[in-house]
Amino acid sequence: xxxxxxxxxxxxxxxxxxxxGIAHHASFVVWLEVARVQWLAAHAGGYxxxxxxxIEALTTEVHVRYHRAARFDERxxxxxxxxxxxxxxxxxxxxxxxDGEVVAEAWTAHATVDAATHRPTRVPPWFAEAIATAGP
Amino acid sequence: xxxxxxxxxxxxxxxxxxxxGIAHHASFVVWLEVARVQWLAAHAGGYxxxxxxxIEALTTEVHVRYHRAARFDERxxxxxxxxxxxxxxxxxxxxxxxDGEVVAEAWTAHATVDAATHRPTRVPPWFAEAIATAGP
Amino acid sequence: xxxxxxxxxxxxxxxxxxxxGIAHHASFVVWLEVARVQWLAAHAGGYxxxxxxxIEALTTEVHVRYHRAARFDERxxxxxxxxxxxxxxxxxxxxxxxDGEVVAEAWTAHATVDAATHRPTRVPPWFAEAIATAGP
Amino acid sequence: xxxxxxxxxxxxxxxxxxxxGIAHHASFVVWLEVARVQWLAAHAGGYxxxxxxxIEALTTEVHVRYHRAARFDERxxxxxxxxxxxxxxxxxxxxxxxDGEVVAEAWTAHATVDAATHRPTRVPPWFAEAIATAGP
Numbered sequence: 014x015x016x017x018x019x020x021x022x023x024x025x026x027x028x029x030x031x032x033x034g035i036a037h038h039a040s041f042v043v044w045l046e047v048a049r050v051q052w053l054a055a056h057a058g059g060y061x062x063x064x065x066x067x068i069e070a071l072t073t074e075v076h077v078r079y080h081r082a083a084r085f086d087e088r089x090x091x092x093x094x095x096x097x098x099x100x101x102x103x104x105x106x107x108x109x110x111x112d113g114e115v116v117a118e119a120w121t122a123h124a125t126v127d128a129a130t131h132r133p134t135r136v137p138p139w140f141a142e143a144i145a146t147a148g149p
Numbered sequence: 150x151x152x153x154x155x156x157x158x159x160x161x162x163x164x165x166x167x168x169x170g171i172a173h174h175a176s177f178v179v180w181l182e183v184a185r186v187q188w189l190a191a192h193a194g195g196y197x198x199x200x201x202x203x204i205e206a207l208t209t210e211v212h213v214r215y216h217r218a219a220r221f222d223e224r225x226x227x228x229x230x231x232x233x234x235x236x237x238x239x240x241x242x243x244x245x246x247x248d249g250e251v252v253a254e255a256w257t258a259h260a261t262v263d264a265a266t267h268r269p270t271r272v273p274p275w276f277a278e279a280i281a282t283a284g285p
Numbered sequence: 286x287x288x289x290x291x292x293x294x295x296x297x298x299x300x301x302x303x304x305x306g307i308a309h310h311a312s313f314v315v316w317l318e319v320a321r322v323q324w325l326a327a328h329a330g331g332y333x334x335x336x337x338x339x340i341e342a343l344t345t346e347v348h349v350r351y352h353r354a355a356r357f358d359e360r361x362x363x364x365x366x367x368x369x370x371x372x373x374x375x376x377x378x379x380x381x382x383x384d385g386e387v388v389a390e391a392w393t394a395h396a397t398v399d400a401a402t403h404r405p406t407r408v409p410p411w412f413a414e415a416i417a418t419a420g421p
Numbered sequence: 422x423x424x425x426x427x428x429x430x431x432x433x434x435x436x437x438x439x440x441x442g443i444a445h446h447a448s449f450v451v452w453l454e455v456a457r458v459q460w461l462a463a464h465a466g467g468y469x470x471x472x473x474x475x476i477e478a479l480t481t482e483v484h485v486r487y488h489r490a491a492r493f494d495e496r497x498x499x500x501x502x503x504x505x506x507x508x509x510x511x512x513x514x515x516x517x518x519x520d521g522e523v524v525a526e527a528w529t530a531h532a533t534v535d536a537a538t539h540r541p542t543r544v545p546p547w548f549a550e551a552i553a554t555a556g557p
Binding site for chain 2: 033038039042043046069071072073074075076077078079082131
């Protein structure tokens with residue numbers, strides 16, 4: 014996918030479908046999180062590395078635009094990148110693709126907070142470096 | 150809530166929480182659907198009335214902005230209204246509130262399609278009328 | 286329901302259905318938890334009263350027998366009772382009913398543990414009393 | 422795992438955890454389904470091969486016994502086998518394992534029905550053969 018250098022895959026689970034016979038739209042929100050977790054594992058030592066330092070990454074905004082329905086057992090590729098890191102805030106962008114077709118586009122916004130106080134805390138330097146190194 | 154004339158309530162289920170100790174952000178997307186279904190029951194004979202006519206209402210876009218965390222067993226009020234009905238498309242707007250505080254703001258976009266062909270089909274007149282009658 | 290003195294209700298959410306057009310079987314496991322939480326609210330001061338004392342109630346076993354399919358927007362009544370309280374262990378039994386028909390039967394087993402150490406800890410006396418008072 | 426010749430893996434998603442900091446017990450029920458779908462793909466041409474013939478495999482019973490908690494991002498191996506095929510009914514058995522430890526044991530019972538009428542219909546011969554060939 015143009016502008017994206019990394020992707021992961023999910024298969025649509027039967028539990029994720031609904032009575033319209035397609036993947037329920039909330040399932041995509043979970044898949045985006047799966048993609049973020051794997052992005053972090055691939056680029057920044059994993060989400061648990063962040064959590065072990067007493068930092069939580071909250072999701073502050075979610076936007077998904079659905080272009081096509083996804084069906085049971087289909088394999089979807091989720092192109093994922095981080096953009097706009099500033100202080101305690103950053104955003105992910107995603108394209109969900111199936112066989113060259115765009116199934117959905119999405120972005121999520123996040124803030125890093127102290128796990129104990131839930132107050133904003135800057136993204137750790139090694140995380141910022143990991144993002145810079147990852148590129149698009 | 151200013152600008153909203155109708156609301157419903159959900160309680161945060163334990164299954165909807167996550168290891169951050171708060172309601173998982175994807176849970177909100179499900180609650181918005183619960184609110185839509187109850188809005189339709191209150192104003193337009195219920196979602197099944199639409200489905201019985203061979204029409205499905207697809208969700209084409211979801212946007213949620215999280216302001217505060219929600220916790221297990223909290224009761225949340227979801228203010229809900231339809232805006233922007235045009236042909237086969239319409240949008241819902243929502244404010245999720247807890248004791249006068251805004252927990253989240255959201256909107257979703259929808260398109261009515263023929264259940265068999267999945268082609269766009271205009272919103273039925275009685276549905277358009279129900280929306281007009283419902284007001285904000 | 287014979288042998289049961291308390292019940293609560295859930296409506297089948299659209300997100301809880303699957304591509305067979307019926308409520309996904311895992312949804313029932315979540316509804317049983319909703320019923321337990323409401324049983325505790327009705328009889329023992331709520332689940333948070335237990336959690337505030339540093340005790341967690343773990344689920345150690347789940348059994349569900351499905352008799353009939355449940356469909357979107359159907360209202361199900363969940364008959365619920367506690368049986369077999371012994372030390373740190375107790376069981377719930379359930380009948381999921383719709384209009385006089387049994388949709389599912391279920392039981393779950395639980396153990397109370399110290400939230401910090403996750404070691405078994407006896408059910409608090411006030412909880413045991415609440416159970417005794419609740420009756421079947 | 423003794424007595425099991427096939428397994429698959431899942432990673433615990435963050436959305437699958439709960440406020441106890443562990444994988445929610447209903448998540449296991451979804452994972453068992455993921456294992457069944459992959460078992461069918463490995464041994465019998467996939468679940469869609471069954472669905473394409475107008476047959477649905479309903480879940481009629483679920484039993485899970487939880488031995489240990491599973492945590493976010495842990496990789497779990499699900500040992501899976503079919504037992505007791507008779508007419509329109511069969512059972513799966515499972516052991517969920519992490520690094521040689523048993524996390525959970527489970528079984529599920531299923532019935533094949535005609536997708537249109539939801540009446541019991543015998544398991545197709547090729548499916549019965551696939552099961553016989555698969556062995557334990």
